[in-house]
Amino acid sequence: MMLKKNVMTVSVMALALGLGQSAFAQEGFDGPTTGPAGAEGKSIVVVAGDLKNGGILGVTKGIEEAAAKIGWEVRVLDGAGSIQGRTAAIGQAVALKADGVIINGFDAVEQQAALEGVVKADIPMVAWHSGPIIGCDAPGGIFANVSTDAMAVSEVAAKWAIEDGGDKVGAIIFTDSTYQIAIDKADRIKETIESMGGTVLEYVDTPIADTSARMGPLTTSLLQKYGSEWTHALAINDLYFDFMGPALAAVGISSAKGPQAGSAGDGSEAAFQRIRSESYQAITVAEPLNLQGWQLVDELNRAIQGESCSGYITSPALVTSEGLAKMGESNQFDPDIPYRASYAAIWDQ
DSSP states (O other): OOOEEOTTHHHHHGGGGTOGGGGGOOSSOOSOOOOOOOOSSOEEEEEESOTTSHHHHHHHHHHHHHHHHHTOEEEEEEOTTOHHHHHHHHHHHHHTTOSEEEEESSOTTTTHHHHHHHHHTTOOEEEESOSSOOEEEETTTEEEEEOOOHHHHHHHHHHHHHHHHGGGOEEEEEEOTTSHHHHHHHHHHHHHHHHTTOEEEEEEEOOGGGHHHHHHHHHHHHHHHHGGGOOEEEESSGGGHHHHHHHHHHTTOOTTTSOEEEESSOOOHHHHHHHHTTSSOOEEEEOOHHHHHHHHHHHHHHHHTTOOOOOEEOOOEEEEHHHHTTSTTOOSOOOSSOHHHHHHHHHTO
8 A cells, every 4th residue: 555645844843943832734635535434332452652752641531631632542552661561551441342452552572472362362553653663554463553653753853963063973872782773773863973974982782661760870970971072861751751851960961062962753741831931952853743633543443443544644854942832832742734524524424
């Protein structure tokens, strides 16, 4: 199936130039306009990788909003950031005899054995960020893997660092080898920076689930090792920067003078708040999390009824303090396009 690219990129990228709320405005929704009417009386389970992760939480809220519209019951199970927790949650979803399962924010390869149980139970399954293959017929029995183009996200973050720091960029990249997609994203960041003449000082593999305990001591250690050579911190997820700022502040390094932080992923509310206040994070490459939640419900509705996957792929936005200053108090990238009405029109036919 031909994958349909979202054309939001050019206009939302204008947010980085300080064009504000108007940068989100679109003439219309370029996602699916046809599909099956909403299946009635379904009960679905969302298996969340870790609800402390702002991206996963944002998508979950979108799923809940969309499910209320289509008329489905939703149960959310939190894997709580551990492999064992996610395995148990998948097993619980099967035991509940859900009409559909949404895998939210973890690698399908990690849970291959558990997901085979979902497939054997003949439960339709869709996912958000389950691996490097985006769109229809993802591995592991997943009907559709909803995501932006992760490699494009990584390139946007890396190019921002080069544009911000010029040829003096000394970057440290944070990733989590638990997830193949995280490795791929970090590799692309590294390749892009080095191809543009920047320097990658270190490639740090530290689990997202352990950031609260690890990032403080790790930040201090890296400062001692690299000092002023460390100009930019780039991570595959905003969550790393939830705990870097306090460590920098504790040693008297201001946001303006410390490593400039940019995230290649998600666009959590906490990240928006840091960027807005210019407090230890300069940019994030945000995904339209709420829209993706609606897309997951639509894809699952298609799977439940034996229809084809839509093939729709959303695009990210580079979010800066200049743009946020002009878009009110919102701390979420929710593009001003009528996706809710469009999906509702499909389901209500």
